[in-house]
Amino acid sequence: MNPKALPYYLLAPATLFLVVFFLYPFVLVAWEAFSRDGAVTLDNFREMTGHWKFPDTLRNTMLLAVIVVPLQLALALSMASIVSNLDRGRSAILYIFAIPLGISDLAAGLIWLAIFEQSGFLNTMLVGLGVTDQPVMFLGFQSKLSIFIAVVLAEVWRATAIMMVILVAGMGLIPKEYGEAAEVFGAGRWKRFTKVTLPLLRPSLQTAIILRVILAFEVFAVVAALGGTNLPVLMGETYHWQFALQDRNVAAAFAMLILAISIAFTLFFLYALRVPKEARI
Amino acid sequence: MAEIQIKKVAKRFGSFTALHQVDLTISDQEFMVLLGASGCGKTTLLRIVAGLETPSEGEVWIGGRRIDHLPPRERGIAMVFQNYAVFPHLTVFENIAFGLRMKKLPQADVEKRVRRTAELMHIEQLLYRYSGQLSGGQRQRVAVARALAMEPDVILMDEPLSNLDALLRLEMRAELKGVLAASKTTTIYVTHDQVEAMSLADRIAVMHQGRIVQAASPVEVYRNPAARFVGSFIGNPPMNFIPATKATNGSWTVAGMTVHGPKSDKRQIEFAIRPEDLDISPGGIDATVRVVEPLGAHTLVTADVEGKLFRAVLDSTTEAKTGDRLSLKPKPDRVRWFDPETNAALN
Amino acid sequence: MTAVTSDAPATAYPEVRKARNWLLIAIVVVLCVWVLLPIYLLLVNALSSPNEVTGFPKRFWPSFDTGSLAFFVNFAGVAKALWNSVLVAVFTMIMSIGIGAPAGYALSRFDFPGKEAFRFLVLMTRAFPLPLLALPLAVMFIRTGLDDTAFGLAIVHTTLALPFAVLITFSLFSGIPVELEEAAWTLGCTRFQAFWKVVMPLALPGIAASAVFAFTISWNEVFAAAVLTIENRTLTAFLLQSLNVSPLYLKFAGGFALVVPALIFIFAVRKYLFAMWGIANR
Numbered sequence: 001m002n003p004k005a006l007p008y009y010l011l012a013p014a015t016l017f018l019v020v021f022f023l024y025p026f027v028l029v030a031w032e033a034f035s036r037d038g039a040v041t042l043d044n045f046r047e048m049t050g051h052w053k054f055p056d057t058l059r060n061t062m063l064l065a066v067i068v069v070p071l072q073l074a075l076a077l078s079m080a081s082i083v084s085n086l087d088r089g090r091s092a093i094l095y096i097f098a099i100p101l102g103i104s105d106l107a108a109g110l111i112w113l114a115i116f117e118q119s120g121f122l123n124t125m126l127v128g129l130g131v132t133d134q135p136v137m138f139l140g141f142q143s144k145l146s147i148f149i150a151v152v153l154a155e156v157w158r159a160t161a162i163m164m165v166i167l168v169a170g171m172g173l174i175p176k177e178y179g180e181a182a183e184v185f186g187a188g189r190w191k192r193f194t195k196v197t198l199p200l201l202r203p204s205l206q207t208a209i210i211l212r213v214i215l216a217f218e219v220f221a222v223v224a225a226l227g228g229t230n231l232p233v234l235m236g237e238t239y240h241w242q243f244a245l246q247d248r249n250v251a252a253a254f255a256m257l258i259l260a261i262s263i264a265f266t267l268f269f270l271y272a273l274r275v276p277k278e279a280r281i
Numbered sequence: 282m283a284e285i286q287i288k289k290v291a292k293r294f295g296s297f298t299a300l301h302q303v304d305l306t307i308s309d310q311e312f313m314v315l316l317g318a319s320g321c322g323k324t325t326l327l328r329i330v331a332g333l334e335t336p337s338e339g340e341v342w343i344g345g346r347r348i349d350h351l352p353p354r355e356r357g358i359a360m361v362f363q364n365y366a367v368f369p370h371l372t373v374f375e376n377i378a379f380g381l382r383m384k385k386l387p388q389a390d391v392e393k394r395v396r397r398t399a400e401l402m403h404i405e406q407l408l409y410r411y412s413g414q415l416s417g418g419q420r421q422r423v424a425v426a427r428a429l430a431m432e433p434d435v436i437l438m439d440e441p442l443s444n445l446d447a448l449l450r451l452e453m454r455a456e457l458k459g460v461l462a463a464s465k466t467t468t469i470y471v472t473h474d475q476v477e478a479m480s481l482a483d484r485i486a487v488m489h490q491g492r493i494v495q496a497a498s499p500v501e502v503y504r505n506p507a508a509r510f511v512g513s514f515i516g517n518p519p520m521n522f523i524p525a526t527k528a529t530n531g532s533w534t535v536a537g538m539t540v541h542g543p544k545s546d547k548r549q550i551e552f553a554i555r556p557e558d559l560d561i562s563p564g565g566i567d568a569t570v571r572v573v574e575p576l577g578a579h580t581l582v583t584a585d586v587e588g589k590l591f592r593a594v595l596d597s598t599t600e601a602k603t604g605d606r607l608s609l610k611p612k613p614d615r616v617r618w619f620d621p622e623t624n625a626a627l628n
Numbered sequence: 629m630t631a632v633t634s635d636a637p638a639t640a641y642p643e644v645r646k647a648r649n650w651l652l653i654a655i656v657v658v659l660c661v662w663v664l665l666p667i668y669l670l671l672v673n674a675l676s677s678p679n680e681v682t683g684f685p686k687r688f689w690p691s692f693d694t695g696s697l698a699f700f701v702n703f704a705g706v707a708k709a710l711w712n713s714v715l716v717a718v719f720t721m722i723m724s725i726g727i728g729a730p731a732g733y734a735l736s737r738f739d740f741p742g743k744e745a746f747r748f749l750v751l752m753t754r755a756f757p758l759p760l761l762a763l764p765l766a767v768m769f770i771r772t773g774l775d776d777t778a779f780g781l782a783i784v785h786t787t788l789a790l791p792f793a794v795l796i797t798f799s800l801f802s803g804i805p806v807e808l809e810e811a812a813w814t815l816g817c818t819r820f821q822a823f824w825k826v827v828m829p830l831a832l833p834g835i836a837a838s839a840v841f842a843f844t845i846s847w848n849e850v851f852a853a854a855v856l857t858i859e860n861r862t863l864t865a866f867l868l869q870s871l872n873v874s875p876l877y878l879k880f881a882g883g884f885a886l887v888v889p890a891l892i893f894i895f896a897v898r899k900y901l902f903a904m905w906g907i908a909n910r
Contacts, residue, residue, distance in 0.1 A: 006819075007740045008740070010731060010733060010734035011730070011735075011742075013726075013727045013730065014728060014731035014746075014750075015731075015746060015749070017786070017787075018750070018787070021765065021784070021786075022756075022761065024768075025763075025764040025765050025768070026756065026761070028764035028767070028768075029760065029761070029764050032763075079659060082652065082656060082659070085652070086656070093656060095894075095895065095898045096663055096664065097660075097663060098898070099664075099891065099894060101894060102844055102848070102890035102893060102894035103667075103890055103891075104847070104848030104849070104850060104864060104890065105848070106848075106864050106867060106868060106886065107670075107883045107886040107890075110879055110882070110883035111666045111669070111670045112666060113880075114669050114670055114673050114880055114883075115666060115669060117876065118684075119682060119683060119684035119685075119686065119876075121688070123684070124685035124688075127685060128685060157662070157663070157666060214757065218759065218851075220759075220850065221850040221851070221868060225871060228871065228872065235757070235759075235851065238760065239851065239854065239855070242763060242855065248763065251763060252763060252764075255757070255760040255763060258757050258760065259757060259760070262757060331814060332813070332814075333810050333813070333814075352818070353810075353813040353814045354814070354816045354817060354818070359814060360810075360811065360814040362807050362810070362811060364805065366805070366808050366810065368808060368826055370826075370830055379812070380816050383815055383817060427815070
């Protein structure tokens with residue numbers, strides 16, 4: 001065998017796999033979204049946007065993302081900084097903080113269901129402490145706001161670890177000397193963090209934010225567990241149109257919409273948080 | 282018989298030429314050192330002989346067999362790498378035995394050879410340790426033992442001592458010389474350290490920018506450098522170079538001194554003399570002393586000759602101080618001349 | 629001579645440092661509770677009798693009643709769902725490593741035209757909400773008979789796990805000096821023998837970790853599983869589709885079954901977690 005061909009042989013299975021099971025379905029989805037019964041049309045998108053649930057769906061998804069991601073960023077940064085500053089018990093604490101990484105979003109939804117449902121732990125605590133007499137219906141049909149808050153909490157709990165891990169790895173790459181030099185030149189803790197750590201963390205921040213934002217638009221099982229159909233989100237509606245309403249084309253239109261939003265935000269963050277190669281560590 | 286013939290071997294990486302049609306013949310059991318600065322192509326040439334790189338042009342023959350198209354395992358070579366490449370997941374014993382097991386030698390033979398080579402390299406007490414538990418010097422011995430155990434036709438060594446500290450390097454150099462001489466194996470040894478080269482080699486191939494500038498015995502390379510580069514690279518302190526203008530045909534003016542030299546059509550050539558081949562004597566080069574370093578065994582004087590640095594290694598009893606004017610007379614048979622354009626030696 | 633000078637940093641007096649230490653410890657404790665408490669509460673529910681789960685008020689410690697768990701395990705379709713989840717996850721693990729590791733090796737050892745294109749393809753898969761692929765693949769699977777099979781779902785999960793497998797193995801192999809393989813070649817090995825005898829033993833722990841990671845990704849995945857499996861539902865699909873009708877104790881026991889294996893897996897590969905995620909996102 002020609003040695004020059006070896007890398008291509010090694011790469012072939014993966015490439016073939018991705019072409020058949022990623023690129024091809026991707027093209028199929030695009031086709032389904034932009035056609036109906038074989039003819040190219042934008043009807044699917046019109047039907048999607050014209051549906052009475054659509055404005056709520058879009059708003060809920062965007063609102064969730066806009067609220068959850070910054071919260072998680074702040075929390076992840078704090079957790080990462082704390083871990084970086086620990087010496088004893090570092091790996092144990094790191095493991096604990098990273099536990100949510102292994103937890104399915106459905107399981108996370110169920111976990112917080114146990115807390116928020118009517119006979120759940122939160123109500124037990126509230127009644128026990130005398131804050132209320134009767135258990136509160138947090139997840140009921142009328143309580144859109146409390147469902148939303150429950151979802152935010154569950155998402156923050158579940159997915160912060162994803163960002164934290166990336167930031168911890170990024171912080172590990174920053175040589176201690178930079179912080180020490182800043183300290184010698186008079187920078188206090190906060191200044192060191194904002195002027196030295198954060199700028200040097202930009203590539204990791206970029207990765208973490210892009211990844212988390214894309215995942216945020218895909219939020220599905222947590223909402224299903226906590227809100228059922230009371231809090232519509234894009235991914236949930238995609239599922240609904242595909243199965244309950246048996247309309248593959250509109251479901252595909254939703255898929256395209258999610259993709260478009262993901263790409264738009266990815267490009268935005270790629271641009272906003274870019275670091276020229278010369279300026280990297 | 283493991284004579285090595287390198288015929289017109291060239292190597293290009295994209296637009297960069299690492300080796301320009303190199304020719305070299307190494308006799309059976311000869312210890313050949315490839316010497317040069319980083320980037321001169323010496324490691325590339327070694328790796329081509331090893332089979333870790335393929336030449337863009339040319340042929341390599343070992344023992345009358347053409348091998349440049351063969352993989353490393355079919356060439357009858359063994360190699361010692363710069364970073365030792367000792368397998369971390371195997372014991373020292375298994376490392377040394379690795380090649381022998383690949384050859385499917387019976388266990389008794391494997392044991393015998395491993396122990397013998399380990400004794401040779403003074404590591405028999407480390408046989409059941411892992412490389413993580415060894416120092417750099419010990420790992421290096423394992424790498425050499427592993428190569429020797431193969432009893433190859435040719436041993437290739439890529440700067441094996443460069444990662445050791447100075448004292449260890451000195452010890453290992455002497456040890457290596459003894460061990461390799463006793464093994465009667467053709468050796469190609471790559472280094473940038475000219476002291477190592479001078480000490481170990483039967484012949485040195487001085488390389489510069491992808492070419493072999495001179496291949497000769499250490500003494501020959503030292504005393505009769507074939508090119509300006511060889512003269513300036515070998516020797517510490519380095520050779521002195523002064524421009525020489527033609528006085529008459531065969532006679533040249535050098536820093537105020539008239540000296541007998543080669544016949545040439547050129548008006549200007551280069552005069553070269555090693556610092557240790559100068560004496561304080563009238564009728565020599567006019568030099569103004571800048572720095573005097575009494576080094577014990579001798580005195581190193583750095584002087585100013587026509588505005589350029591000029592060094593002389595003089596007797597330790599020499600009394601000179603900054604500002605003194607000295608007349609430094611070169612030993613006539615030790616003077617060398619170079620063509621300023623081609624940098625080749627002139628006679 | 630002179631007295632030994634203290635080595636307190638110039639930034640804080642000992643009292644301030646001590647206070648800061650206590651604050652740090654307090655914050656760490658709060659965060660740990662934040663992470664662990666919800667899981668503990670699920671545990672409480674799972675280990676309580678069905679009546680206690682639906683009852684009010686809740687107790688904050690488990691009664692170690694296996695009633696809920698027993699109900700869960702005996703509920704129609706659960707055992708099968710558990711088995712399907714395991715099957716799919718194992719297929720995913722094997723496929724993603726089997727396909728991804730050679731690619732990772734090729735990327736780390738060779739320079740060739742098309743290298744950047746491949747890396748871009750791999751990166752692109754992350755920008756796309758992959759579970760959505762389940763939609764068209766559902767149609768494709770119906771036509772090829774892969775519909776509602778563990779293998780079919782595993783294919784989608786492998787698409788999810790493959791980028792990680794490639795990037796992690798790439799980083800793993802890049803960390804093993806190529807000189808080790810070269811030394812093996814000079815000692816009589818073919819390319820494959822050198823890989824098997826020298827690289828694999830060194831890469832094995834990392835490969836095992838990424839295999840477990842692939843398993844976890846598959847075990848936890850919800851959307852594609854719900855879309856692609858009907859008769860042969862996995863645990864996640866089962867739980868999702870029964871959300872509207874299942875009693876609470878079933879939900880929580882199911883959640884428990886989802887969470888515990890994942891916890892074990894993450895613990896098993898914790899050494900590699902940060903290396904993997906950190907690298908996989910470069």
